[in-house]
Amino acid sequence: MPLMNDQEVAQWSGRRGIDQRGRKLVFTAPYDRWIVVELPSAAAKRLMLAGDLLLLGDADVRVSYLLWISTWKIWNEWSNDLGTFIVTNLRTKTGEVVSLDEKSAQLFDGDERKLPTAIVWQAMLLNWDLFIVPETGAYIVECSHDELVWIMCKTEEVHNRILDRLAHWKPITRQLITA
16 A cells, blocks of 8 residues: 555556656546446435445456546645545555645555545545546546545546446536646
């Protein structure tokens, strides 16, 4: 579960054909459509969605993945302080405290589920921006502070597979517009 800073995120992502543009991750050559899912209003449903987003890859093959909390100082001071306290303590090993300002990303093994799900769930509850990227680089999940989940895929095949896996969340497809 190594922690990573923004420069390490850019290097890790770059090896997978993904650019870090400011506080965003995007494919250098993406498929031309997004998958969009609205965050449910109920906390328990957000927890279930967080778990589902970590299982988008091949269910039989557990791949490592990156979680990057890209933006967390969005709302008021109390919300920022409380959220930072919770997430920092989730990521802390005994005697080691690493702030989000120092290292806001973390790599997880494919078998790890509880901690990454808790981190994704907290980001959803706090309306922070968080990215999930599998080591394969097949897709990018962005949990956005605007209460939407945006999923960009490298191929139509991956896009269709993820649409099927998330069918019960009623995803929609939107045309990707590049500037």
